[in-house]
C-alpha cells in the first residue's frame with residue numbers, strides 16, 4: 001500500500017508537488033496523469049526514494065520512506081520495479097545482462113536467472129534479442145527491455161513512467177495487458193501517462209495532477225467489490241485513433 005500525507009516537494013525553491021495526499025491500495029492499478037511538468041515523474045521518484053520530499057509523510061508498505069536511512073533504500077527497492085521514462089539501460093551490455101542484473105545482485109542461482117530472464121523476455125516479445133545490446137534496439141524495443149527488467153524480480157509494486165510512450169498501438173495493448181496481468185497476480189501498479197487514449201481504453205482509477213496539485217483520484221473506490229469487477233474488465237477492441 002502507498003500513502004502520501006501532505007507531501008511537498010520543490011526543486012531549488014520551485015514547487016513540483018504541493019500538499020499531495022493519496023492512498024493506493026495493495027494490488028490496485030492506478031493511472032497518474034496530467035500535463036507535462038505536472039509532477040508525475042517526481043511523485044513516482046518519491047516512492048522509491050530517488051528524490052526526497054521537504055514536507056509530509058510517504059508510507060510504502062507501512063514504512064515511512066520520507067525518513068528512511070540511505071542504507072535502507074536498496075532493501076526498499078527490492079520490492080519495487082521501476083520503468084523509467086528514459087529507460088536507464090546499460091547500452092553496451094546485452095539485453096540478457098540488463099534484465100538479469102537485479103537477480104545477480106540478489107545472488108540468485110544461474111539456472112534460475114536464465115529461466116526467469118527467458119520467460120520475461122518472451123512475455124514482452126523480445127526473446128530473439130537476448131544477445132543484442134540495447135544501443136542497437138529501437139525505442140519501443142528498449143522500452144520493453146526496461147519493462148522486463150522491472151518485472152523479472154516479481155516486485156510487489158511496479159512504477160511505470162510513460163511505459164507506452166514510444167510504442168505503436170498494438171505494442172501499447174500488449175504492454176498494458178502485461179501490466180494488467182502482473183496486477184491481477186497481486187502487484188500494485190502505478191502508471192504515469194499523459195496519453196488520454198490509455199485512460200479511456202483501460203478503466204482504472206485516475207489520479208490527476210495539475211501544476212503539482214492532485215485534482216482527482218486521491219482515494220480508492222468506496223466499493224471494493226465493484227473495483228475488482230472493473231479491474232478484470234479487459235477492453236475488447238481498439239478505439240479509433242484520436243478517440244477520446
Ligand SMILES: Nc1ncnc2c1ncn2[C@@H]1O[C@H](COP(=O)(O)OP(=O)(O)O)[C@@H](O)[C@H]1O
Pocket residue numbers: 011012015016034035036037038039040041042043
Ligand atoms: N531534477 C530536477 N531539478 C529541477 N527541477 C525539476 C527536476 N525534476 C523535475 N523538475 C521540475 O519539477 C516539475 C515537475 O516535473 P516532473 O515531475 O518531471 O513532471 P511530469 O513528469 O508530470 O512531466 C517541473 O516544473 C520540472 O521542471
Ligand SMILES: [Mg+2]
Pocket residue numbers: 040041042085161
Ligand atoms: Mg515525467
